């Protein structure tokens with residue numbers, strides 16, 4: 001079936017991607033001092049990151065499940081979900097973690113939980129990466145009440161829990177969905193779950209020798225994706241960069257500091273995840289050479305952030321803003337190409 005922008009998932013992804021990238025670029029330039037922000041930075045940062053997860057990453061995961069033979073939420077659920085996402089994002093911009101943001105996020109979390117129920121029987125198939133998703137989602141969501149409890153009591157602990165939550169959703173929901181959509185199995189799903197949970201704990205609330213093994217083990221499992229002929233070479237090279245980054249973090253060769261974490265999250269999402277799932281929602285995907293250009297753009301942003309974490313100077317702020325702007329422009333052109341250029345059939 002031809003994917004058109006009128007399908008609910010696609011509309012949500014396009015709108016959310018556009019606003020997420022736009023906000024990200026605005027914040028990046030504001031951090032260099034070149035622009036001012038229309039609302040407090042923490043509010044806009046929350047709106048940016050939540051909209052990216054709610055409106056881009058989760059819908060992409062759902063669209064990927066379709067390829068793996070799993071059932072998708074029905075239209076009414078999409079509508080409820082889109083309303084929850086819009087409410088939460090508006091709430092974050094206007095008043096940070098206020099009543100509106102909490103109400104919208106609650107709707108979103110309820111749809112997430114409902115959506116993973118049909119995946120439960122898949123746990124019988126050890127090779128199915130989607131089997132880890134329900135457990136990974138619930139384990140990650142368990143961080144949320146803990147974050148709320150510790151926010152005013154111990155900010156460092158609450159921040160660690162936020163990183164564990166964000167990383168948990170990425171490694172135990174978004175990445176398994178992206179690889180399952182390409183029908184790649186990375187090994188027994190309990191191992192994927194264990195290593196992914198260890199990695200999320202290690203980067204967040206529980207750094208230590210044991211949890212670091214999770215980073216190394218998860219990187220090892222992703223090696224299967226790098227070797228898989230089911231993905232184009234550019235995507236496999238991008239996954240290889242993620243494997244390298246996880247190994248470097250696990251072996252202590254990269255410090256686990258905020259700019260490095262930001263660089264890692266952004267590269268993983270903008271490169272491997274979006275490149276691997278583009279065929280699930282774009283009617284026409286950009287040619288391979290264009291993806292290489294894209295990987296350079298988000299690679300420049302992420303590389304500058306990693307360099308910042310290693311102590312490099314003021315140039316990193318500008319380089320990250322330039323790379324982020326190039327990323328947003330790249331997506332503008334890619335969407336125009338996908339939805340307006342005539343299709344070859």
Ligand code: HEM
Nearest residue numbers: 020021024025027028045049052053056166269324325327
């Ligand atoms: C779908 C794409 C994206 C997703 C899912 C995403 C997600 C995130 C997440 C989870 C955070 C951390 C928020 C926190 O710790 O509170 C973040 C921060 C940020 N992102 Fe993105 N992002 C995306 C694309 C971009 C792009 C293209 C830019 C372009 C410049 C960007 C710029 C930023 C900035 C400036 C921050 C705040 C950095 C800071 O606090 O120092 N993001 N994003």
